[in-house]
Every structure is written in C-alpha cells, then in structure tokens.
Amino acid sequence: MSAPVRRGLAVIGGGRIGEALLAGLVRRSGPADVVVCERSEERAAELADRYGVEVVDLAGAASRARVLLLAVKPQDIATPLGLLAGHVDADHLVVSVAAGVTTARIEAALPPGVPVVRVMPNTPALVEEGMSVLSAGAHASEADLDEAEGLLSAVGQVRRVPEAQQDAVTALSGSGPAYFFYLVEAMVDAGVALGVPRELAGDLMVQTALGAAVMMRDSGQDPVALRAAVSSPNGTTVAAIEELDRHDVRGAMAAAMAAAHARSVELGGPQG
Known part of the structure; x- marks a missing residue:
C-alpha cells in the first residue's frame, strides 16, 4: 500500500x-x-x-x-x-x-x-x-x-x-507588545491627570506610537538618533527624559525582560 x-x-x-x-x-x-x-x-x-x-x-x-x-x-x-x-x-x-x-x-x-x-x-x-x-x-x-x-x-x-x-527573543518580541501597551496605558493616564479627555489622550498616544514605530522602521536611524532629534536642549522632552532616568526606567525594563526570560526558561521545563 x-x-x-x-x-x-x-x-x-x-x-x-x-x-x-x-x-x-x-x-x-x-x-x-x-x-x-x-x-x-x-x-x-x-x-x-x-x-x-x-x-x-x-x-x-x-x-x-x-x-x-x-x-x-x-x-x-x-x-x-x-x-x-x-x-x-x-x-x-x-x-x-x-x-x-x-x-x-x-x-x-x-x-x-x-x-x-x-x-x-x-x-x-x-x-x-x-x-x-x-x-x-x-x-x-x-x-x-x-x-x-x-x-x-x-x-x-x-x-x-x-x-x-529563543528565550531572550520571547522576552523581547514575544512579550514586547504588552510592554508597549503598558507604557501607552501609563501615558494615557498621565494625560488624563493633566486635563486631557481620556478618549483624546488615547487617540494622541496611539497615533504617536504608530508614527514613532514607522519612523524607526523606515528612517534608517536608530532609536538614540531619533530621540536626540526631538530633544531640544532645555526643552520639554529633555525634562521628561531626565525624569525617566531619575526613576531608572531603563533598569526597570531590563529587570522586566530578565523576568520574562526566566519564565520562558521555566515554561520549557518538564512541568511548565
């Protein structure tokens, strides 16, 4: 047969x-x-x-x-x-x-x-x-x-x-969309606290995130250069970035991704 x-x-x-x-x-x-x-x-x-x-x-x-x-x-x-x-x-x-x-x-x-x-x-x-x-x-x-x-x-x-x-990729791009959603959620909440209506704050942040992603994809420039291009000396963006650095947002992101990596490794074990 x-x-x-x-x-x-x-x-x-x-x-x-x-x-x-x-x-x-x-x-x-x-x-x-x-x-x-x-x-x-x-x-x-x-x-x-x-x-x-x-x-x-x-x-x-x-x-x-x-x-x-x-x-x-x-x-x-x-x-x-x-x-x-x-x-x-x-x-x-x-x-x-x-x-x-x-x-x-x-x-x-x-x-x-x-x-x-x-x-x-x-x-x-x-x-x-x-x-x-x-x-x-x-x-x-x-x-x-x-x-x-x-x-x-x-x-x-x-x-x-x-x-x-692969476990590092899981921490980076596999879980990555949730990090962006989390940040947008936080920025929308901050906008509301500053007096912007929630629906408008959501529209502003979604289009800003989309535009920023397309710029990173299509410009040929890395994120450092793109961030520098909108960071005028003594301007609003620099003030915001300095506050993010003061709160060690980079360290928090590194710790979050390390936790995702560790969980990916654990999920791959016999018991998941």
Missing part, C-alpha cells in the same frame, strides 16, 4: 495566536488545504464557521496535513504530543509556537527523525504585523525552515536565530 499523500497545514489549538495564523493563511491561500484541531467543540465550530475550514481530531490532522502547527499553551503541550506520537513520521514537519518549549523536548516525545521548528510569534500577527522568530531542531533542514518561514510570513515578518536565543 502506498504512503498517504499529505499536503497543507493543520493548526492545532485555536487560541489567539492559533487563530491569527489560521486567519492569515486562509486569507493568503484559501481554506482548502487547512484543517483545525481544537478541543473545545464550541470554539472549533466558531473557527470552522468563520474561516470555512474543516475541524478534525489529531489523528485526522496527521493523516491529512504534512505541516502540523502546534499553537497550544506550553503547559498543555504534553497531551497533544502524546496523542500525535503514534501518527507522525519523518515526512511531517512540526512547527511549534509554544513559548519556552524546546525542540529537543518535542523531538523526544515524537518518533525519531521528525523535523521540528520552534517559533516565537507575537500578537500583532492578528493584524498581519507580527514578528515571528524561528529556530531549527535537530532534524529540520533548510527547506523545512524555508517552509515554516513561508507560513509565518502570512502574518508579518520573520527572522531566524539559533535556538539558544
């Missing part, structure tokens, strides 16, 4: 990141070659209705799709890996977006030789402005990396790093 012909993608897990990736891929290529595995029947029905994809179980996903995208929480990954182990082989490609979970841990749970690619995406994938960083496992080839990169490029930009950098 000939081996089954597998093509397309199975998205395993229908949370925010799983749905973001699913949405981007369906927009780009249509739903025909995409299936979804989701343990909540209600959520599965919602995804099927919204994107026109078929919902299958894990065994069905492995038989239908060559690429298996694991979009589950790191503390939940042992269950789908255990269920997949009897259904995958070296002709599959497993792409994991579970924060902190190493390729070695995934490989150990699957049959020998299964290629694994580890990815750290972030939530701006929901608006196709994500930043995904991927690393190859022991059995993943350059072609496997190319294929994973092609998938992730549907929802934003992609970079490749050695896996040893």
